[in-house]
Amino acid sequence: MPARPVPTDDFTWGSATGPAGVVDAVRRACREADGQDPLDEASLLQLKNHGLAAARLWLAGSDGFAFLHSGQVDLAVAPAARRRGLGSELADAAVGMDGPVQAWSHGDHPAAGRLAAAHRLDRVRELWVMRRPMTRPLPELTVPEGVTLRPWNAGDSDELLRVNAAAFAQHPEQGGMDAANLAERMAEDWFDPADLIIAVTGGSVGGFHWTKRQSPTVGEVYVLGIDPAAQGHGLGRVLTVAGLQHLASLGVGEVLLYVEADNLAARSLYSGLGFEHAPSDTHVMYARRT
Helix, strand or coil: CCCEEEEEECCCCCCCHHHHHHHHHHHHHHHHCCCCCCHHHHHHHHHHHHHCCCCEEEEEEEEEEEEEEEEECEEEEEECCCCHHHHHHHHHHHHHCCEEEEEECCCCCHHHHHHHHHCCCEEEEEEEEEECCCCCCCCHHHHHHHEEEEEEHHHHHHHHHHHHHHHHCCCCHHCCCCCCHHHHCCCCCCHHHEEEEEEEEEEEEEEEEEECCCCCCCEEEEEEEEEEHCCCCCCHHHHHHHHHHHHHHCCCCEEEEEECCCHHHHHHHHHHCCCCEEEEEEEEEECCCC
């Protein structure tokens, strides 16, 4: 019989044993079987930098886990332990109570939809992954008069946060980035100041394109933010092209990005630059509002 989910308050990031070892092993098995990591960046930063402070973790032996933080649940069952009811039991523990809660299904897994329906969670958001093979020719970069592109430096942090807050005021995750979260992201091994391109216009930061190297062969349009006061002048396209050229210079073979499915303007920009979306490359958020 599979182990019943039990809560734990023991978590040491990077440990190969104990709860951290279980979470890591389940994540690895899910990545190999599903092609998706059940924990997104926000969840990983929470565990790495804050552990279980203001968070809860349930383990189903060594076969699965449910992680609740900031009203969001991440749930995963190792492929070898599926179809035994563990997912339902973990969901009962993590989202069985009344009240608002959110849960992502990375890759729009059918089992996630069934669990969501059983726990009164509705499908509320779709996040597309769009990809561009770098074998396609890149557009020329034409920088408008009065705009300067340069790499980020430490003195840009306040302006970057200002632009980010304005650009993503309606975005439930990115819009909440503060100085502490920015510092956590910049402390990650992948961060390189040269990958963060700043557009200066009118003496202030008008936008930025934070690129990311996920691996030696895969790059990412990590964050593209334009100050609303600087919109309407093609700065988004300019910064996107500049970032693509930068990633191409590093030798990546593919660039991907994440975009809200209902953000038609952004989808149009990226499609025009050679990005494509496959239906299977979709993340879905389920939520219960009351």
